[in-house]
Amino acid sequence: MQQTIVSVVLPALPDQVAAFHDAILKLRDKLAADRNGALPGDTDEFAGLRGRLPTLHFMSMLLFDPDAGVPKGDVPATPLFVLEANVDGAPGPFWAALEDLIGNDVRDLLRYCAPPRGRFDDMFKAVTAPQSRQPIAPLLERQSVTPAASHIGYRGLSRDRILCHDRLFRAMVKKIPPCDADQPADQQLPADVLAAGPGAIHAWLREKLLPEFPYLDEPWKSGISFDEESRDRYGLWGFIAVSFAGALLPWLLLAGVLGAFTRHGIADAAAIALLVGAVCMFQLQDIGDLLTLAGKPAAHDAWWILAIGLVTGALVAMWGHAGIAVAGLLFLVGGPVASLLILLALLRRRECREAAPPDSLPDPAKVRELQNWEDLHISGADHMGSVVIIKPGLLRGLLIRFGMRALHLALRVTATDGYLGSMRTIHFAHWGLVDDGRRLLFLSNFDGSWESYLDDFIEKAHAGLTLAWANCIGFPPAEYMTLNGASDGRRFKAWARCSMAPSRMWYAAYPNITINQIWRQARVAQGLCARTLSGRKADAWVKDL
């Protein structure tokens, strides 16, 4: 089962922003109080939504003010309305279910939006016309932004399975002494079973839980199917191959042109590429220093060894026009390396020319309003939405798309256990290019406080975050799109605060379960699905109880 992250993004009518805020709040209050169709025992807010939208993990409706992410003194941008949904399965059925439930409420919200530019203008007008009965689902589906990069903390684990694992875990805990007074004696783990060790504990608990949770007899399904895993891997390799080809292309053309004049086009092009690469490396010599500072002292030497290697390669290529095999190899290596170095040199030149942005100064009243909607759930998830402006220019436009794609594919392949490096606090998060590629949207459903989330970014994942945001206006100065930037903690937090909209309408299907707990409960359930457990497996399993 695959999860989908979608966000519908529409420009809002600038003169209606205040009324729009009120309408979103009104819908929030209505949905929070609605208990129609609630799951048994669910006393939390949004119980009705939880019962009747069984595929929905998280949903938010945000309205970004015109100055969100816009540096002080600049012209305000269009206010943006964002409807974010993180769902199990394909988006189509979800939009249809949402339409059934709150179609007309969402239609009312859409009436505060401006018609989108482009093909769906007519559809938008038909949907928002007075007394319109046109279905909104097709519009929502077509206006959805596909994430440029995304991360899911527990891929393939459906919402129902998460809730089910939680119920199973809590039922199990009740059977382990010290038990509540209402627990019948035959449902309390006996001392002799406890003394017999993990294998016996597993067998006893499984036997007692099976009647209430018959699915323990079904084979355990891992979250990510083999097909999906293969697709991700091919996707990443495909991306690397395409990037390689793209980087080689200019040198191939050069070889063709040179080939028309000399007999050794490939060897000559390889020599030129290697020399250009070496020149770029000389321009970029501070990379070595930066990497040394970043705690990789060997990098400095490696940098010069590579430079010498490039020059040597160029000499070999030119040496009587080395044999075709050697020349071809040098060409295949030197071409893409040279392209990468040229790109880095262009990027670095641009970075050096840009003045450091003035410190973002978030308005205290706005921060307080953001905070009023944060930390609603003491232990569990929280939400942030941010919109920032991408730096203009072809280079930045190219780099942000390239960087996002690389980040996305790399995360799909490597971050399958929920960890981004050493942090595991993100349920669903994504970046999307919105407003015709002029702005970058970031939406995240994370665990803990906003402060601790940003500290995680700063302390544990700053390189990835800098890669994602370095092409945006106001972001703390970055070097090579990965160094500094997000590790400049105070400026990064202030900048992020300026770009945010309060998460007034935010729904979480399991607001009090953190990702670490979801994984812990899933490990417990997986163990219980096994008919017997013994040895090291049982020892490991019993630690999670």
Added chain:
Amino acid sequence: MADQPSTSWKLAPSRAAHVQGLVVSPFAHLPVALALLLDATKAPGGAWLHDLLYGDDALVITPATGKALDDSGAETGCAAIAFTATGLTNLGVPGETLRSFATPFTEGMHEANRRHRLGDTRLEPPERRNRPLWGGNVPPQPGDDQDPDYAVCENTVHAAVLLYHKDAAALAAFAAPVRAKLARFGVAISYSLDLSLKFDGNDPPIAREHFGFADGISQPVPHDKRYIRPGTAPGTPSDKVHGIAGGDLLFGLADAHAEVLPGAIVDAALPGAAVLPAVPQNGPAKPDPNQRSLGLDGTYLVMRQLSQDPDRFWNSMRQAAEQLTGKTADWVAERVVGRSKDGVILAKDPPPATKDGPSNDFLFLADDPDARYCPFGSHIRRANPRDGLAPSASDAATILHAANNHRILRRGRKYEPVAVAGAGTLPGLLFMCLNTDLERQFEFVQQTWMLNPSFAALIDETDPLVGPKGKFSIQAYPLRMLPDVDTFIRFIGGEYFFMPGLPALTYLAGLSPAATVNPGLVTETTEPAPGGLEAAAAAPRQKPPRNAGLRKQGAKQSAAGPVDPPPQAAPEPASDPAPDLEVDAGVVPDVDPGAEPGADPGPDIRPDQTI
């Protein structure tokens, strides 16, 4: 471990002369202390402070250069002073300057969202919850829904004076002139607490908190290339387990984000600003010459009065022991704390004690990854998880470094039983800690570690020592134990204080009262919004407020105008050694205006000893 890292540190003399001594020392050589919490509502302006610190028979705020000696060379008491946000307003600090302080400080500890984050709304059931006994009483801010039942403190606190001495009689004599001076200016002592260390007969002596456990063992060790001795290269902390950036303790040093922040700033053109040092250079850009730093050499002091109920604690430990067969109350209590009563870490092989007491030189991941000895949820593991939250050995260094970005320097002391509303008399702890980033350090520890119900993938439990009533997991083989633990502490009162450097004190003492009620804490957005957009942003939230109760408009603070026309602030005393400290980024100033050249920075204060 083979070579014990040095946990002692000193400020360079050039810095130490401008810093309050409490930053570098808990004054553990002076076992008795007194906390005076002052309400200066009737004495606006800096005149009272000027008389207190610079008048006849002045109270000397101990500098970080060494032990305070009187004229005859005999040892005197030590003193420290700090101010709340409303205290600074009352002194006449301009609104613009006040806004340059950190938001948690200007909003105060009792702001509605902050109370929620700090756990002050959930420590106890509502029927046992009282309104805080004391705090700064910051007026409500636009857009917050303060709960008048809980958020308005009974006693307003503008400043805290901490006095330390060798015995009760000496302390009383030390405090007498202070009390007299304050009374003369109409500054009320709105609350006071007698504090003590009360060492036991152990060798080395142990200061135990009221449940009987050795306290204050674990402290961060700050490093700074230029201003802290022993100096270390950037990125190589002097202590591998407890090393933190010096700027996390003191403004003017590089902090965990490699920034040199001024703390708070004053317009250089304002009267009196000349006594303040220049803004330190932060990064490549030259600092603004039109500003002076009020925060430099200062820090934030967090104060929280927590009452402790030893009977309730040991009853709960006995009951928990009954739930677990074959365990004693002491055994459970040691798991709750994470150390033995004498302060030794619960471990397979605890590191050997040092000459100062139990060793604090240990990590969790390698030695106790499954928390079979020191439970994940124990107080010390929550208060500082070290590398214990790392998912694998390869992440341990990153996680330890990240954890050390949230450390606080503790300066708390215990007090003997005092009356507590609804609970008779209870002893307790006046928790005090120093840090420069209240959100990243103190609040983070409180919210993300101590009172986080999902800390380390635990489920629905908080700190067993200081959290609300609930479950407590004790990891064991074959199966974890899960006894119930009660609440034993109450939050009585507290506030965030600014503990200025010594030049900043001179500035504050020279202030005149603001002509009108100082609008310092009211943000600019209270002006009528020009359009609908801003109005929408500031629109009152319509979700149910977190705290039930009516919203109370207006502050009791602003109602109290100046009663007596206070005496005019005296001009700066010429004799006062308030140097115009210009710190050039490239050079360590070798002229030390506050101390004899070459003087050793205080061999007598045992720097940052355990208390």
